[in-house]
Amino acid sequence: MADSCEYARRVSLYHDGELTGEERLLIEAHLTRCPACARELAELRALSKTLRESEIPALPEDVLRRLHETAPPVRERVLLRMAEILAAAAALVLIVTGLWIWRDTEQPGPASLSQWELAAVALRVEPSAPEDQQVAQWIVDDLSSENGDD
Amino acid sequence: MCGMQREGGLQPPMEIDLVRRACRGDEQAYHIIVDRYSPQLYRLAYSLVGNTADAEDVLQETLLGAFQGLARFQARSSLKTWLVRILVRQAGRCRQRRARHRTMALDAAEVGERTPGSPDPEQGAHMDLTDALEALAPLHREVIMLREIQGFSYEEIATALGVPRGTVESRLFRARRVLRDRLKDYLPTEPPPGEAGGEEA
Numbered sequence A: 001m002a003d004s005c006e007y008a009r010r011v012s013l014y015h016d017g018e019l020t021g022e023e024r025l026l027i028e029a030h031l032t033r034c035p036a037c038a039r040e041l042a043e044l045r046a047l048s049k050t051l052r053e054s055e056i057p058a059l060p061e062d063v064l065r066r067l068h069e070t071a072p073p074v075r076e077r078v079l080l081r082m083a084e085i086l087a088a089a090a091a092l093v094l095i096v097t098g099l100w101i102w103r104d105t106e107q108p109g110p111a112s113l114s115q116w117e118l119a120a121v122a123l124r125v126e127p128s129a130p131e132d133q134q135v136a137q138w139i140v141d142d143l144s145s146e147n148g149d150d
Numbered sequence B: 001m002c003g004m005q006r007e008g009g010l011q012p013p014m015e016i017d018l019v020r021r022a023c024r025g026d027e028q029a030y031h032i033i034v035d036r037y038s039p040q041l042y043r044l045a046y047s048l049v050g051n052t053a054d055a056e057d058v059l060q061e062t063l064l065g066a067f068q069g070l071a072r073f074q075a076r077s078s079l080k081t082w083l084v085r086i087l088v089r090q091a092g093r094c095r096q097r098r099a100r101h102r103t104m105a106l107d108a109a110e111v112g113e114r115t116p117g118s119p120d121p122e123q124g125a126h127m128d129l130t131d132a133l134e135a136l137a138p139l140h141r142e143v144i145m146l147r148e149i150q151g152f153s154y155e156e157i158a159t160a161l162g163v164p165r166g167t168v169e170s171r172l173f174r175a176r177r178v179l180r181d182r183l184k185d186y187l188p189t190e191p192p193p194g195e196a197g198g199e200e201a
Helices: A009-016 A022-033 A034-052 A061-069 A074-106 A115-123 A132-146 B012-023 B027-049 B052-068 B079-104 B108-113 B121-135 B136-147 B154-161 B165-180
Strands: none
Touching: A009 A022, A009 A034, A009 A132, A009 B108, A009 B165, A022 A034, A034 B136, A034 B165, A061 A115, A061 B052, A074 B027, B027 B052, B027 B079, B027 B136, B079 B136, B079 B154, B121 B165, B136 B154, B136 B165, B154 B165
8 A cells, every 4th residue: 555655745735736737747756656545636526525525514594594594783783892891800709809818818817917007006005114113103203293293 | 694704704904903803702702603604613613523413512612612711712723713723622622522421322323324235326435435534543533634624724724723743744645545545446546637636625
């Protein structure tokens, strides 16, 4: 068979009219002296003929009518376009919200606190150390004396 | 219908005008596209999916999808090639759906219809051709049908499938080898006497 001939693929290209003029002449010369390639070409032609004559039904009239009936009306196309834009916007909102929630839940701790939570933490009154209490008492005593409380 | 038509399509300026009109929502343009391209697309759809019901579905999905996405058509290929590209993808999806369906529930009636052994030789040859095509790998089947049924050149097939031209050559060569081996009982094995060649396309 033509499997053993290095020109087999070129015969296929020749059969399909995919060779340039010079290549075509070369193959035609080769075909006259290579029975395997000549047989290959005959088989290709027979196969193409069989396929082209195979029973492929023509487009039925009722199918064509249905295709015309399913033409998307202009209004529907506009609505579809609007729906696409709205869907894209909704998807964007969902993604951003999802990312925000994920960020808050996946990274607990101070880094995830909102501004008002940070402010609350900053304002929290810590228990005073004994030294601080002493200093505060001195200030109170000093102010009291200046005001003539004693 | 429009003048200046070429085989299987319109002249490029006419195509662009048609697409522009369709993009503006001109339904008449849609109907022209349906009339012009449906017959060939239906045959291709049938040859890829193997039955009329699926062929109709695939063609309908192709036209609706194409009409809704017409704004993305940039005339780098012909409108026909662009439609074929969409159809080939839709046919692929259809085959996948069918394969999943068959996996879940075997369709006994269809299996029964395809039982070999018909006493009619012509019917037997037809069944063998159908079986041989059905058994081809989808990539091989696509390239065979685009070449033999649509009459596409290698360049057009490459554009329609989105693959390099060399890939088309390889797939077509292998697909024909497979088909030739399966159909050897129906194909001549001897070359015509005294004939050197002469291509078909």
